[in-house]
Amino acid sequence: MNSQRRHISAFTLSSMLFIAAPFASWADNQPVAVGAQYDTTHVYVQPGKMDAFVDSILKTFGGTVTKRVNVDVTPTPSQTWSQLILTPAGGFSVFDFTTPAPYPFGQERNGFLVKDLDSAIAQAKQAGADVLVEPFNDPIGRDAVIQWPGGVNTQLYWHTTAPKYTPLTNTPENRLYISQYRVDDFIKSFLSFSKGHVVSDRKIDAAYMGQKQQVREVELESTFGKTQIFVTNGQLNYPFGLEKTGYAVKDLTTTLDKALSSGAKVLWQSTQAEAKHLAMVQFPGGYIAEIHQI
Structure with a gap:
């Protein structure tokens, strides 16, 4: 993979500091969720509005923000500014695309961290979900986009090294x-x-x-x-x-x-x-x- 490409999501920003062991392979019949504090709403802001958005969210809810980076977060060529906001009320993965966002990115509501991506996709398919974007690699893990009955899109994440975040004060x-x-x-x-x-x-x-x-x-x-x-x-x-x-x-x-x-x-x-x-x-x-x- 091109060294310039970085997949930045709620869990890939290098400025987050954590120490944890890699996840083991997860059985297909076991729960794959990690925790609500690892799941974020995906926000695609209007071009050039990231500063104002991040400032407003932090002043409204409090919390912390990671370093902003300019990256490719999709399996096909694109470019966006990306930043993570962690607040006591919930997390935000924020994107300000400087190129058009390729389909179906921007249509997903949120991203879920899972313990094993292949098991998560197998369980989602067995449960009746569709796979819109097959798994693709990022520097520290893998990603996919699925769609539930009713047209609800969700991005799934898996990471080689597990992050450790503080539980939310209130779950969104x-x-x-x-x-x-x-x-x-x-x-x-x-x-x-x-x-x-x-x-x-x-x-x-x-x-x-x-x-x-x-x-x-x-x-x-x-x-x-x-x-x-x-x-x-x-x-x-x-x-x-x-x-x-x-x-x-x-x-x-x-x-x-x-x-x-x-x-x-x-x-x-x-x-x-x-x-x-x-x-x-x-x-x-x-x-x-x-x-x-x-």
């Missing part, structure tokens, strides 16, 4: 909007792969999303983290459906003040009458997130 939620026709297929497939479980499956009022009737809300949990699914007719008020991740904070008002003062915009916010206090926030660079109070 992967927020999915899936139709009634594919949601049960997704749930069956993802739970089979993740070895997770259903936390709740209920009907909720979602008029704020533009839904005239109650919608089904399903919450899943596994070693990969949390997943929140909304089963809607797709006729959603802006900006619902555009967010990738939901972040839990102790004080929503304080967090929003920090976000606004660092260049973010509040696109929607719940009223005092609503049971759950949450907001939809757009950070510099275009990234939209849901933030809610614990």
Whole structure:
């Protein structure tokens, strides 16, 4: 592989310091997840907006950032600035491409670190997932992109030397909007792969999303983290459906003040009458997130 090529993801940035033994080969029937603190939302910022985005996220959630590098993170030629943000509320793999991003990169929601990539892909396929990008090498491991029923894309990572990160203060939620026709297929497939479980499956009022009737809300949990699914007719008020991740904070008002003062915009916010206090926030660079109070 060309020495100029570096695959930078949530776990490949050389400025992260850790000491750990390599993972052993993992049996196909064993859980492959490592932990929620090793899984990141993939953020493709608008060109030239990385400085503003990183600054806003750090001022909003706190945390640390790795050295920014200019690299090729795909199996075919491309170039991007890449940086990792680790916050108590969740991790961000940030990309600012200086060339077009090749298909299907940019369409994945997040990246999961796995203990064995071949076993993870075999288990995902057995569970009904498709493989969009076959495994490719990077300087410290291998990667692939898979798609779950319902059109949800995920990048999988494996690394020769295991990183060791501090557990999250609050685990973020992967927020999915899936139709009634594919949601049960997704749930069956993802739970089979993740070895997770259903936390709740209920009907909720979602008029704020533009839904005239109650919608089904399903919450899943596994070693990969949390997943929140909304089963809607797709006729959603802006900006619902555009967010990738939901972040839990102790004080929503304080967090929003920090976000606004660092260049973010509040696109929607719940009223005092609503049971759950949450907001939809757009950070510099275009990234939209849901933030809610614990």
